[in-house]
Amino acid sequence: MSIAKLTTAAAVSLIGALVTSQARAQSAGADAEIAALKQQLRLMEQKLDALQKQTTANTAAAAKANAKADAKVNVASANAAYPVKGPIAPSGAVVTMPNNRPTICTDDGQNCVAITSRVHFDGGGYDYRPNTAATVPQRLDDGVNVRRARIGVIGKFMSDWDYALIYDFGGASDGFASTASVGGTAVGFLPGGALSGIENAYLSYTGFKPFGGRLAIEGGVMDLPYTLDEASSSNDIPFMERAASGITATNIAAGDFRSTFGARWYTDRFWAGAYVTGPAMGAIHSASSINPPGTTEQYGTVARVAGQVVSGNDYSLHIGGDAQWLLQPPHNLIAGTQTLTLSDRPELRIDPTTLVSTGAIAGVSGAQVYSAEAAATYGPLFFQGEYFWFNVDRNAFAPLPSLKFQGGYAEAAYVLTGETRRYNAGSASYGGIAPANPFSLAGGGWGAWEIAGRYSTIDLNDRLGFANGIAGGRQTIYTLALNWYVNRNVRFMFDYLHGNITRQISPTNFGDAGAKFDAFAMRTQVAF
Structure with a gap:
C-alpha cells in the first residue's frame, strides 16, 4: 500500500x-x-x-546508483574485450633508515636512492728519532687531520643498475697534489690537492646471474676491490691506516679515486674479478707544453681470485691471490721521461712525509705486483695477512736490470665483548663490528670493545752497491690498537705505533740514514 x-x-x-x-459532546469544554x-x-x-x-x-538516488554500477560493469567488460594501453600510475615512495642511512625507495623496492657519508678525524703526535744528521727528514710534525670527509649518494634503478657519486673533502693535512708550477700557477691549488675530489662515480649492472652467482659489470671512478685490505672498508678495518705494503701496491694502478672498467663474479663462497684501470682523479695529463707540462695517462689492469674455503656459524677461512700489471706508465712528452715512484707514509697520516721511497725510478716500461692473501674468524677472533712481490721493468729508453721489492703484514684482533666479523661476499672481505649492546646511559649498554695488533714490513731496497740500484729503505712497524664501537655509526680508535726505518744514503753510499719513531694517534669516526 x-x-x-x-x-x-x-x-x-x-x-x-x-x-x-462532536455528536456526543455534552459539555462546554467540547469545543x-x-x-x-x-x-x-x-x-x-x-x-x-x-x-x-x-x-x-x-x-531516485537508489535508481541512479544502480545505473552507475551498471555503467561500470559495462565499461569493465568492454575493457576486458578490447584492452587499451595507458600510462601506469607512479609507485609510491617508502622512506627507511637502514643503519641510520636515509633511504628512499619505490614501494616495489626496485628503485632506491640513499645518502651516505663518513668522517674520519685524526689527531696524534710522534716521538721521532733520526739515526744521524744524514737522515731525511729530521723531524715529524704533530697535529690533526681530517683524513676522510665524504658525502654522496648511492642507489639503484630497476633493481639491476647500481650507481654512486661520492665526493671526498678529506686529506686536508696531506699537502698539495703537486708543488710544480708553470707561469706562477700552482698545480693542485686546493687543500689536499688531488687527495680531495671525486672518490666514487660509477655505474654497475648486476642483472646477469650466470653459473649460480652474480655478475657485476661496472665502470667509472671506483674504489677497486684489489687486495684483501683494500676490499675492506676503511670504516671496518681494525687500524687507522692500512699496511704500507698494500698501499704501495694499490697506488701503482688501483686504489681509491681510480678510473676503471671491469667485472666481478661472486657467490656466497667464491669471488673473481678483473679490471682495466687508468689514472687516478686529479692526475694531470696533457700534450700541451704550455700549462701544465704534458704527461700522458697511464694504463694498467688488476685481477683477483678469492673465497671462503671453510665457513660455519661462528668461523670461516678465506684465501686468495692478486695480480696487477702497469701496462703503460705516465710518459712526460716534454722531458721525455717515464718514471714510477713506490713509497708510503709510516701507516699514519698526521704528517704527510714519507720515510721510505724509491724516488722517481727512471726508464720504467712497466711493473707487476703479485700477492697472496688469507684471513680467518673464530668467534670474536680475527686474523688477516697478505704478502706482496713487486717487479719493475726498466727498458723504456735503455736496457736496465729490473728491480724487485717485497713486503707484507700479519694482524690479529679480538672483540672483548664477543661480537664477530661477518663475511661480505660482494667484495670477498670481512666487515666491521656491530655492537650487540650499543652504548646508552639509559639502556645500560657499553658498545663493543676490540683489541688488535699488527706486524708490517716493506723493503724498497734492491741492487745495493750498484749505481743503478735503489736504496728506498726498509720500514718495519708494530701497531697496537684499542677500538670502541659506540654503535653502528660511531667508533673511537686509539693506535700506538713503533717503527724502525733502515736506510742508507744512496745505493753506493752505505752511510746510515735511518730512524726510529713512536707515535700515538686517535680517530673519531662517524659513518652511515
Whole structure:
C-alpha cells in the first residue's frame, strides 16, 4: 500500500472520530477538545507529506546508483574485450633508515636512492728519532687531520643498475697534489690537492646471474676491490691506516679515486674479478707544453681470485691471490721521461712525509705486483695477512736490470665483548663490528670493545752497491690498537705505533740514514 493511500485512510479515520466526538459532546469544554484534535491532524498530515518526499528522494538516488554500477560493469567488460594501453600510475615512495642511512625507495623496492657519508678525524703526535744528521727528514710534525670527509649518494634503478657519486673533502693535512708550477700557477691549488675530489662515480649492472652467482659489470671512478685490505672498508678495518705494503701496491694502478672498467663474479663462497684501470682523479695529463707540462695517462689492469674455503656459524677461512700489471706508465712528452715512484707514509697520516721511497725510478716500461692473501674468524677472533712481490721493468729508453721489492703484514684482533666479523661476499672481505649492546646511559649498554695488533714490513731496497740500484729503505712497524664501537655509526680508535726505518744514503753510499719513531694517534669516526 502506498504512502498516499495510508495518508487518506488515516485522515478519514480521524475525521470520523472527530464527528463522532462532536455528536456526543455534552459539555462546554467540547469545543476546546475539537480544536486540539484538529491541530494534531494538521501536524500529522505535515509529517506524512515529509515522509513521502523523503521516500521519493531515496528511490531516485537508489535508481541512479544502480545505473552507475551498471555503467561500470559495462565499461569493465568492454575493457576486458578490447584492452587499451595507458600510462601506469607512479609507485609510491617508502622512506627507511637502514643503519641510520636515509633511504628512499619505490614501494616495489626496485628503485632506491640513499645518502651516505663518513668522517674520519685524526689527531696524534710522534716521538721521532733520526739515526744521524744524514737522515731525511729530521723531524715529524704533530697535529690533526681530517683524513676522510665524504658525502654522496648511492642507489639503484630497476633493481639491476647500481650507481654512486661520492665526493671526498678529506686529506686536508696531506699537502698539495703537486708543488710544480708553470707561469706562477700552482698545480693542485686546493687543500689536499688531488687527495680531495671525486672518490666514487660509477655505474654497475648486476642483472646477469650466470653459473649460480652474480655478475657485476661496472665502470667509472671506483674504489677497486684489489687486495684483501683494500676490499675492506676503511670504516671496518681494525687500524687507522692500512699496511704500507698494500698501499704501495694499490697506488701503482688501483686504489681509491681510480678510473676503471671491469667485472666481478661472486657467490656466497667464491669471488673473481678483473679490471682495466687508468689514472687516478686529479692526475694531470696533457700534450700541451704550455700549462701544465704534458704527461700522458697511464694504463694498467688488476685481477683477483678469492673465497671462503671453510665457513660455519661462528668461523670461516678465506684465501686468495692478486695480480696487477702497469701496462703503460705516465710518459712526460716534454722531458721525455717515464718514471714510477713506490713509497708510503709510516701507516699514519698526521704528517704527510714519507720515510721510505724509491724516488722517481727512471726508464720504467712497466711493473707487476703479485700477492697472496688469507684471513680467518673464530668467534670474536680475527686474523688477516697478505704478502706482496713487486717487479719493475726498466727498458723504456735503455736496457736496465729490473728491480724487485717485497713486503707484507700479519694482524690479529679480538672483540672483548664477543661480537664477530661477518663475511661480505660482494667484495670477498670481512666487515666491521656491530655492537650487540650499543652504548646508552639509559639502556645500560657499553658498545663493543676490540683489541688488535699488527706486524708490517716493506723493503724498497734492491741492487745495493750498484749505481743503478735503489736504496728506498726498509720500514718495519708494530701497531697496537684499542677500538670502541659506540654503535653502528660511531667508533673511537686509539693506535700506538713503533717503527724502525733502515736506510742508507744512496745505493753506493752505505752511510746510515735511518730512524726510529713512536707515535700515538686517535680517530673519531662517524659513518652511515
